[in-house]
Amino acid sequence: MLRGCDGQGHGAYGGGVTSASGAGAAAGGRETRTIRGTLPAGSPDHVYVPVDIPSGVREIRVAYTYDRPSVPAGTPGNALDAGLFDERGTGLGGRGFRGWSGGARTEFFVRTDDATPGYVPGPVGPGLWHIALGPYTVAPQGMSYEITVTLTYGEPGPTPEPVHPPQRAGGRGRDWYRGDCHLHSWHSDGRRTPAEIAAQARAAGLDFIHSSEHNTHASHPHWADLAGDDLLIMLGEEVTTRNGHVLALGTEPGTFVDWRHRVRDGRWAGIARDVHRAGGLVVPAHPYAPCIGCGWRFGYDEADAVEVWNGPFTPDDETAVAAWDALLAASVRKDRRWLPAMGNSDAHRPPDAVGAPQTVVLADDLTREAVLAGLRAGRSYVAESRKAALTFTATGDRGERAGIGERLRVDRDTPVTVRLEASGVPRCTVRLVTDQGVLLTGGPLPVSGSGTVEWRTTPARAAYVRAEVRHETAAGPVPGVMAALTNPILLGND
Known part of the structure; x- marks a missing residue:
């Protein structure tokens, strides 16, 4: 039995059904069926098409x-995502989740011993499965679709036992480690294999990376052979909702995080708690990106950090940095927890460069636990490449010292020396930013790319100070493209 239906099980979105049967339940036999339907403009976020799977099916293949249709200029046309849920159902939490490819593929398969990238191999049990359709955008004329389901009968192969990358690499003890925590392979909408990503990460001088496929954890077992003493590989997901994207960063291997919710549903706080229970960080990604559904709408109460720099530095990143700085100033003035900043490449395909930018974190060792702790504490800065390196400190008049993400505990009128040492950033300008705004602009740095900037202040004048290193720009009020930026050093006693 195959029919179209919406998320409530009604027949509102179904159409005519044709069935062409092959050898049926005979071993090696195939059965092909077709479903047609129409989605109107304003259809639900997710439409579930049921497929009744009989006993003896070895493989399900969906195309x-x-x-x-053509649409007026400025009007979104049709775009349709897809995924699959097995006989355990479509309920939130993903108990029946078997994969999601978004709009990256128009065909996929699942069987016991193998599956299309983005999908989870495992038993093909009898019962009611569902093809999940996600109408990303629907033209005013509506969207007509056709689904072909091919069932192959036969004995199932063995279910592979997942093996995940180790949670420790051969680190250097407490040190600064470079990583890229937002990457996409062919397990979602990327065009690189995990092996290609790992090779490029090593070439970019990275110590750690993070797998963050859209709405699927299916890639997790495919990274194990690519880790090594020189590269820590953490696992997670980019939870891609209709109200913004968020990295579930460094969760326990095999963790699935459901994306099927909006702000209005009131489920976000509980889902964020699930990420934390799985040992991960909640990091809203590219919060001001202009793509449909990309802008972050859930707020930052549950966030552990925020991605303010995503890929090549563009105007939406500039907006993200400014908004983050406003949050930072408000938090510090009210003595509340402040939100660290991150930067990642979000690399999908050439020419996207893995590690551009990269987050450089002070961690006790090159382990998942230590890296996440450093990111959560804000002991980090963002650099455009492995060439850019910063040392940023604040020192009191009695030798008290604090670094990035730390607090210099001195009285409000105590003189403080802020010092930035930079390398790999030729002819760049340094800006020191406080809760009062930009209080120092220095440079340009020499063509060697190395230089030092010092500034004297007090906690009474600056509740925190952070550094930006920017490329040259034309005359005018607009700052240059970012080369590196730090999280803040907080000044003064609590």
């Missing part, structure tokens, strides 16, 4: 197409 789909949809129409793309």
Whole structure:
């Protein structure tokens, strides 16, 4: 039995059904069926098409197409995502989740011993499965779709036992480690294999990376052979909702985080708690990106950090940095927890460069636990590449000292020396930013790319100070493209 239905099980989005049967339940036999339906403009975020799977099915293969009518300029056309849930159902939490490819593929398969990238191999049990359709955008004329389901009968192969990368690499003890925590392989909408990403990470001088596929954890077992003493590979997901994207960063291997919710549903706080229970960090990604559904709408109460720099530095990153700085100033003035900043490449395909930018974190060792602790504490800065390196400190008049993400505990009128040492950033300008705004602009740095900037202040004048290193820009009020930026050093007693 195959029919179209919406998320409530009604037949509102179904169409005619044709069935062409092959050898049926005979070993090696195939059965092909077709479903047609139409999604109107304003359809639900997710539409579930049921598929009744009989006993003896070895493989389920799904292919789909949809129409793309012309639309007026500035009006979104049709775009349709897809995924699969097994006989355990479509309930939130993903108990029946078997994969999601978004709009990256129009065909996928699942069987016991293998699956399309982005999908989870495992038993093909009898019962009611569901093809999940996600109408990302629907043209005013609506969207007509056709789904072809091919069932192959036979004995199942063995279910692979997942093996995950180790949670420790051969580190250097307490040191600064470079990483890229937002990467996509062919297990979602990327075009690189995990092996290609790992090779590029090593070439970019990275010590750690993080797998963050859209709405699927299926890639987790495919990284184990690529880790090594020189590269820590952490696992997670980019939870891609209709109200913004968020990195579930460094969760326990095999953790799935459900994306099927909006702000209005009131489920976000509970989902964030699930990420924390799985040992991960909650990091809203590219919060001001202009793509549909990319802007972050859930707020930052549950966040552990925020990605303010995503790929090549663009105007939406500039907006993200400014908004983050406003949050930072408000938090510090009210003596509340402040939100660290991160930067990642979000690399999908050439020419996207892995490690551009990269987050450099002070961690006790090159382990998942230590890296996450450093990121959570804000002991980190963002650099455009391995060439850019910063040392940023604040020192009191009696030798008290604090670094990035730390607090210099001195009285409010105590003189403080802020010092930035930079390398790999030729002819760049240094800006020291406080809760009062930009209080020092220095440079340009020499063509060698190395230089030092010092500034004297007090906690009464600056509740915190952070550094930006920017490329040259044309004359005018607009700052140059970012080369590096730090998290703050807090000044003064609590």
